[in-house]
Amino acid sequence: MWESEITDNRRMTHTNVTLARVAIAAGVSLKTASRVLAGEPHVAPQTRERVLKEARVLGYRRNAAASLLASGQQADAISVIIGDMTNPFYAAMAQGIEESAREHRMILSLSSSGEDPDTEWELAKGAARQRSRALIVVSSMEDNSQYLDLVRTGLTVVFVDREPRAIQADSVVLDNEAGGRLAATHLLEHGHTRISYVGDYEWLPTQQARLAGFSDAMSEAGISNWEHLVRKDAHDVARAREIVRELLDLEAPPTAFVGGNNRSALAILHEVHSRYPVGRRPAMIGFDDVEWAGVLGLSVISHDSRDMGRQAADLAFARIEDPSKEAKMIELPVALTERGSGERPPFS
Amino acid sequence: MWESEITDNRRMTHTNVTLARVAIAAGVSLKTASRVLAGEPHVAPQTRERVLKEARVLGYRRNAAASLLASGQQADAISVIIGDMTNPFYAAMAQGIEESAREHRMILSLSSSGEDPDTEWELAKGAARQRSRALIVVSSMEDNSQYLDLVRTGLTVVFVDREPRAIQADSVVLDNEAGGRLAATHLLEHGHTRISYVGDYEWLPTQQARLAGFSDAMSEAGISNWEHLVRKDAHDVARAREIVRELLDLEAPPTAFVGGNNRSALAILHEVHSRYPVGRRPAMIGFDDVEWAGVLGLSVISHDSRDMGRQAADLAFARIEDPSKEAKMIELPVALTERGSGERPPFS
DNA sequence: GTGAAAGCGCTAACAA
DNA sequence: TTGTTAGCGCTTTCAC
Numbered sequence: 001m002w003e004s005e006i007t008d009n010r011r012m013t014h015t016n017v018t019l020a021r022v023a024i025a026a027g028v029s030l031k032t033a034s035r036v037l038a039g040e041p042h043v044a045p046q047t048r049e050r051v052l053k054e055a056r057v058l059g060y061r062r063n064a065a066a067s068l069l070a071s072g073q074q075a076d077a078i079s080v081i082i083g084d085m086t087n088p089f090y091a092a093m094a095q096g097i098e099e100s101a102r103e104h105r106m107i108l109s110l111s112s113s114g115e116d117p118d119t120e121w122e123l124a125k126g127a128a129r130q131r132s133r134a135l136i137v138v139s140s141m142e143d144n145s146q147y148l149d150l151v152r153t154g155l156t157v158v159f160v161d162r163e164p165r166a167i168q169a170d171s172v173v174l175d176n177e178a179g180g181r182l183a184a185t186h187l188l189e190h191g192h193t194r195i196s197y198v199g200d201y202e203w204l205p206t207q208q209a210r211l212a213g214f215s216d217a218m219s220e221a222g223i224s225n226w227e228h229l230v231r232k233d234a235h236d237v238a239r240a241r242e243i244v245r246e247l248l249d250l251e252a253p254p255t256a257f258v259g260g261n262n263r264s265a266l267a268i269l270h271e272v273h274s275r276y277p278v279g280r281r282p283a284m285i286g287f288d289d290v291e292w293a294g295v296l297g298l299s300v301i302s303h304d305s306r307d308m309g310r311q312a313a314d315l316a317f318a319r320i321e322d323p324s325k326e327a328k329m330i331e332l333p334v335a336l337t338e339r340g341s342g343e344r345p346p347f348s
Numbered sequence: 349m350w351e352s353e354i355t356d357n358r359r360m361t362h363t364n365v366t367l368a369r370v371a372i373a374a375g376v377s378l379k380t381a382s383r384v385l386a387g388e389p390h391v392a393p394q395t396r397e398r399v400l401k402e403a404r405v406l407g408y409r410r411n412a413a414a415s416l417l418a419s420g421q422q423a424d425a426i427s428v429i430i431g432d433m434t435n436p437f438y439a440a441m442a443q444g445i446e447e448s449a450r451e452h453r454m455i456l457s458l459s460s461s462g463e464d465p466d467t468e469w470e471l472a473k474g475a476a477r478q479r480s481r482a483l484i485v486v487s488s489m490e491d492n493s494q495y496l497d498l499v500r501t502g503l504t505v506v507f508v509d510r511e512p513r514a515i516q517a518d519s520v521v522l523d524n525e526a527g528g529r530l531a532a533t534h535l536l537e538h539g540h541t542r543i544s545y546v547g548d549y550e551w552l553p554t555q556q557a558r559l560a561g562f563s564d565a566m567s568e569a570g571i572s573n574w575e576h577l578v579r580k581d582a583h584d585v586a587r588a589r590e591i592v593r594e595l596l597d598l599e600a601p602p603t604a605f606v607g608g609n610n611r612s613a614l615a616i617l618h619e620v621h622s623r624y625p626v627g628r629r630p631a632m633i634g635f636d637d638v639e640w641a642g643v644l645g646l647s648v649i650s651h652d653s654r655d656m657g658r659q660a661a662d663l664a665f666a667r668i669e670d671p672s673k674e675a676k677m678i679e680l681p682v683a684l685t686e687r688g689s690g691e692r693p694p695f696s
Numbered sequence: 697g698t699g700a701a702a703g704c705g706c707t708a709a710c711a712a
Numbered sequence: 713t714t715g716t717t718a719g720c721g722c723t724t725t726c727a728c
Contacts, residue, residue: 018705029715034707039501042713056672062502064479065416065423066705069720075412075423075478077457085443086436086639095433098459107478109425109457111446130423130455131412153387154410237639270643278626291434291585292640295618324404366721377699382723390697414721417704 017060025054037062077107078316079127081137083115089262089288089305090138093160096309097136104317106133115140115235128155134316136160136309142203144169156319160312162205168327170319172312176206179301179334180213183258183285186299186336188221191345192256192283196229196247198240198268199260207232207260210287214258229254240267248275255346256283262290269296283344289337299342303334365408373402385410425455426664427475429485431463437610437636437653438486441508444657445484452665454481463488463583476503482664484508484657490551492517504667508660510553516675518667520660524554527649527682528561531606531633534647534684536569539693540604540631544577544595546588546616547608555580555608558635562606577602588615596623603694604631610638617644633690647690651682 023033028047035043036051037060043051054060068075078101082090094110101108109132113120117140124147127135134156145166147157159171180197187195197214199207211230218226229247234240244267247254257272259265265286272281286293289302311330319325336342371381376395383391384399385408391399402408416423426449430438442458449456457480461468465488472495475483482504493514495505507519528545535543545562547555559578566574577595582588592615595602605620607613613634620629634641637650659678667673684690 019707020705030705031707031716032714035714037502038707044713047713056670061481061668062479063417063422063705064425064481065413065421066720067479067707068413069411069417069722070705070707072707072720073413073477077412077425085446086439088434088436088439091434091436091439094458095460098433102459107457107474108459109455110442111450111456112443126455129421131410131415133409133412154385266640266643273643290640292614292638292644295614295621295644296640320409322404367723368721378721379699379723380697383698386723392697395697411721414704415723417706418721418723420704420723 017058018063019060022051022055022058022060025058026051038067075107076105077109077130077132078134078136078313079123079130079132080108080110081120081123081127081135081139082110082112083138083140085110085112087262088290092305093138093309093312096306096311097313098309099306100310100313100317104313113138113140117141121146124150128153133320134158136312136316138162139164141165156316156323158312158316158319160308163329165205170312170315170328172308172315172330172332174206174303174308175331175334176209177213177216179287179303180210180215180258181217182213182334182336183287183301183342184214184217184221186285186342187256187258187283188217188223190256190283190343193223193226194229194252194254194346195223195226195256195258196231196254197258197260198231198234198243198247198264200232200235200264202232210260234260234264234267237263237267237270240264241271244268244271248272254282256342257285259284259286262286262288265290265293265298265300269298280347281341281344282347283342285336285342293337293339297340299339300337301334302337303332308332365406366411367408370399370403370406370408373406374399386415423455424453425457425478425480426482426484426661427471427478427480428456428458429468429471429475429483429487430458430460431486431488433458433460435610436638440653441486441657441660444654444659445661446657447654448658448661448665452661461486461488465489469494472498476501481668482506484660484664486510487512489513504664504671506660506664506667508656511677513553518660518663518676520656520663520678520680522554522651522656523679523682524557525561525564527635527651528558528563528606529565530561530682530684531635531649531690532562532565532569534633534690535604535606535631536565536571538604538631538691541571541574542577542600542602542694543571543574543604543606544579544602545606545608546579546582546591546595546612548580548583548612550580558608582608582612582615585611585615585618588612589619592616592619596620602630604690605633607632607634610634610636613638613641613646613648617646628695629689629692630695631690631692633684637685641685641687645688647687648685649682650685651680656680 019033023030033051036048098108111123128150136158138161143166144164163171163173231243234243257268259268286300289300367381371378384396446456459471476498484506486509491514492512511519511521579591582591605616607616634648637648
């Protein structure tokens with residue numbers, strides 16, 4: 001008789017309905033109920049029906065953890081938090097992580113924070129609670145020290161795209177500074193001096209680094225008065241377009257643009273194309289080698305974001321193997337891909 | 349003493365190293381080992397160190413299922429299999445699924461099949477094995493009857509984007525036929541008769557439907573001899589570009605194009621832009637309202653792919669609630685978004 | 697600070 | 713076809 005044990009409701013989880021309950025209700029043994037609900041054969045049709053009916057009536061839901069444990073299987077998952085699934089940059093990254101995860105026979109559980117620190121933290125805690133083996137995160141927090149709590153719990157945390165702040169942890173980032181420098185240098189070499197940088201949120205480490213590289217190159221070239229062509233907060237395409245319009249309306253508008261991310265690159269293209277005919281367009285260099293860059297002849301600072309994902313995953317697996325290793329930061333190279341838009345001379 | 353129980357290796361899982369083993373090795377109780385490895389406080393520093401060391405030496409890895417079970421938590425996951433994470437169409441869909449999943453407090457585990465039926469099936473079986481509550485799949489199989497085995501196991505399966513074949517199951521698809529028809533009709537109204545359809549793999553149900561709609565409109569308009577402008581297998585951008593080049597090299601090339609998916613639309617744009625100046629370009633209509641369509645002035649058959657994901661997830665959750673419901677197919681509407689490329693008259 | 701015992705909800709082996 | 717008996721590996725009382 002199991003009935004005596006059933007009145008245990010210390011933890012009022014979503015469901016108290018266990019297999020045992022269903023079995024009693026259907027008047028069969030635990031094992032028979034298990035057979036039915038697990039889809040095993042060798043059950044008399046009417047018995048099956050009876051169990052199925054009671055399960056439905058009681059609202060039975062199998063406890064995956066118990067099932068996995070009893071059958072000796074492992075459910076190894078690695079959690080990933082990105083900003084936004086529809087950003088091709090993150091999508092490619094996720095793809096890289098998935099490849100590596102699959103090789104390690106791990107399941108990838110992906111979620112997006114919408115660049116909101118609170119959401120991110122909720123998701124991160126969720127990953128820990130669900131006992132993910134590792135968490136790979138594109139963090140939107142200005143201070144990542146909270147993550148220490150999770151790390152202490154045994155969760156492996158790897159930061160990707162944006163370096164961890166106020167915490168020691170594995171990370172994979174791009175050489176953003178080189179990217180910013182490369183873009184500026186290239187445009188300078190093509191005769192531009194009024195170069196505008198249209199960047200994302202100022203607090204993003206990636207943006208800070210890109211802008212730093214850009215600034216250095218401009219200063220070293222002896223250009224003065226370029227700061228007034230630097231813009232920030234071009235996070236989405238709509239806002240970026242506004243910003244670009246303002247810049248083009250200046251008395252001495254920029255003859256060249258650097259787009260701090262793929263969103264702002266798209267925005268710059270949009271405005272520039274609708275305002276100037278071919279042959280009179282400002283030069284421009286974008287960030288991230290997205291698929292449409294080719295059609296549009298957009299020169300970009302390119303990098304391998306899929307590889308970035310792979311490396312982050314590999315770092316995570318390495319740490320799972322040996323948690324005592326020292327935190328490692330991998331910096332991935334960037335390169336300039338010429339497609340025409342960055343090689344035009346100044347027109348006005 | 350637990351030692352007597354340790355020689356149980358019926359199931360040689362990946363790791364035999366349990367907490368108990370670590371505890372023995374470290375000369376502490378099970379509970380103390382648990383405290384350390386779970387990151388709980390109230391453990392003497394040296395005890396902690398000792399446990400940590402032994403855990404490392406033995407290669408201990410916590411069993412997530414056991415941990416979850418003992419603590420009375422539930423880890424409810426819903427699995428999603430898409431073709432390719434970097435296709436913006438799937439990415440938006442995944443986003444929609446994630447939103448719904450989060451509302452239902454479920455974790456999303458995402459993987460991609462690369463449009464390969466074998467990979468897809470491996471992933472699907474994996475989802476069942478990991479005891480996912482539901483599976484939402486963009487299937488690349490020509491026959492989905494195998495999925496019956498999983499359904500019998502109690503897994504809820506929902507097909508999205510492509511209708512299930514040779515099996516009854518919930519599904520959410522677009523009204524692809526209307527899309528094909530709409531595109532053709534629109535171009536016909538603008539005076540085109542030599543309209544080419546550049547489609548994806550012929551076996552894709554979405555392509556069949558789009559082409560069927562296209563065909564109907566062409567036939568009804570009394571156009572003859574349009575079949576020789578229909579192409580298939582334009583699955584990736586490279587192949588699509590080849591196909592478009594061939595079409596443009598015809599003696600009487602098409603004056604308008606319909607791109608069967610976002611890849612082929614990109615390819616058509618690429619070829620058309622590099623061959624003709626503005627004002628002389630063939631008209632064209634793409635499928636899927638991708639982010640770059642705006643800059644390029646691309647008219648498209650648009651739809652809400654995020655909503656498609658949401659609806660698929662909702663269908664899955666509804667079935668989890670009541671598995672006895674009849675299979676339901678939801679068909680989502682499509683619309684034409686005019687941006688210029690589809691409204692040009694024929695030029696040659 | 698540490699430990700013993702008692703399960704969590706399920707499945708596996710072996711009977712009947 | 714059905715049932716009984718043991719656990720799966722961990723966390724949780726509640727003692728010490």
